[in-house]
Amino acid sequence: MHIRRRGTPRTSHATVAHVLLALFLALVVLPVPAAAAASGPSAWSVRPAGAAAxxxxxxxxxxxxxxxxxxxxxxLISNLSKLPLSFQVYGTDAYNTPRDGALAYREAGQVQRGVGRWVKLRTNALIVPAGHSAEIPFTLTVPSDATPGAHVGGIVALNNAVEQAGRDAGVDLGIQRAIAVRVQLTVAGPLTxxxxxxxxxxxxxxSGVPFRSGRATLRYTVVNTGNTVVRPTARPRVTGLFGRTLKTFRAARLPVLLPGQSTVMTVAWSDPPPLDFADTSVRVNAKGVPGASAESGSVLLAWATLAALLAALALLALALSRVRRRRRVLRADIP
Known part of the structure; x- marks a missing residue:
């Protein structure tokens, strides 16, 4: 299920209303299984027509x-509700969101360079009566210069109805729901x-308290450098001075990464040592793909802890100096 947010400003000036509408208009289409259905009074489903061999x-x-x-x-678009539904249907390219790597699909008005450009539907707009289904034929034309490997996109059915979703900063918000069916095309040629x-x-x-753990955040970027779809697993690890293991993070199973796409992963570390040298390494593996790793070094330094240590060393040096002075005085007093 996917959401399109639309803001409708309460104003009598049409120009301002259009500007605000543009500012609050967005579409985020996330991957869902084919034949997935939007629930509620305007329920519908989308799936490939027909069946496999x-x-x-x-x-x-x-x-x-x-x-x-x-x-x-x-x-095939099926209206599961008791009212007729109006749809906008279009082909689109898929991509990985930079923040969490989730699979998403581009809006109809955005530039399509792959599957979204190659797919041509017989119609891009239709009304499906209540309890009925509509089958829309399409043609996917693979360009003669298409690169070998995986090209991923989808066919999106966007419900034209706008549902009220409250207000934000004086603007009435509404949502439009959409469902995308994935299209994964593998173009013949060498797979790498x-x-x-x-x-x-x-x-x-x-931490501002001496000898108390602070917090740390590990970030790393995983990149699909090949021309096939991969599902990587990342294993981060941090070692300290003399090779001591400071932290072994749980292996992270990343979302499906498309060719040429990347995602930034963030992991929280709640109890790093207040003072150490950290060697951080991350290894990634995927089925049928050679593993890769990268590392970096950093100093874990808490000024409060360092100040406390320096103060303790200074006191120790002062105490040792006094002990030595007393010994010299005692030796001088011995006849």
Whole structure:
């Protein structure tokens, strides 16, 4: 289920209303299983039409083709509600969101460079009566210069109805729901899977209390360097002076990464040592892909702890100096 937020300002000036409407308009389409249904009074489902060769319903479009090939297929939109529903239907490119790597789809008005550009539906707008389904044929034309490997996109059915969702900063908000069915096309040619990790950084936020643990945040970037879809697993680890293990993080299973896409992973560390040298390493693996790793070094330094240690050393040096002075005085007094 996907949400489009629309703001409708309460104003009598049409120009201002249009500006505010543009500012509050956004679409985020997240991946959902094919045949997924939006719930509520305007419920509907979207899935590939027909069935696979074995008679089983297809969960998504998994297509293989050579450059220059034209593929014909269809998408089925079912109105599960008791009212007619109006839809905008379009092909779109998929991408990974930088923040968490989730699979998302581009808006209809955005530039499409892959599957979203190659898919042509017989119609992009339709009304489906209550309790009925509509099948929309489409053609996917693979360019003659298409690069080998995976090209991922989707077919989105956006409900034109706007549902009220409250107010924010004096603006009435509404939502539009959409469902995307994934289209994964593999273009014939050499397949070169690859994954790497970059920009490993450990940010330390020390405590203001001496010898008390602060907090730290580990960030690293995982990149799909090949031309196939991968599902990496990352294993971060931090060692201290003399190779002591300071922290072994739980292995993180990342979302599906598309070719050329990357995601930044963030991991919290609640009890780093107040003073140490940290060697942080991250290793990533994926099925059928050679593993890769990256590391970086940083100083875990809490000024309060360092000040306390320096003060303790200064007191110790002062005490030793006094002991030595007393010994010299005692020796001088001995006849």
């Amino acid at each position: 074995d008679g089983v319903r297809r969960p998504a479009y998994a297509l293989d083709a050579a450059p220059g090939t034209r593929i014909k297929d269809a998408v 899977p690859g994954v790497t990790v970059r920009d490993v950084r450990l940010a330390h936020r020390p």
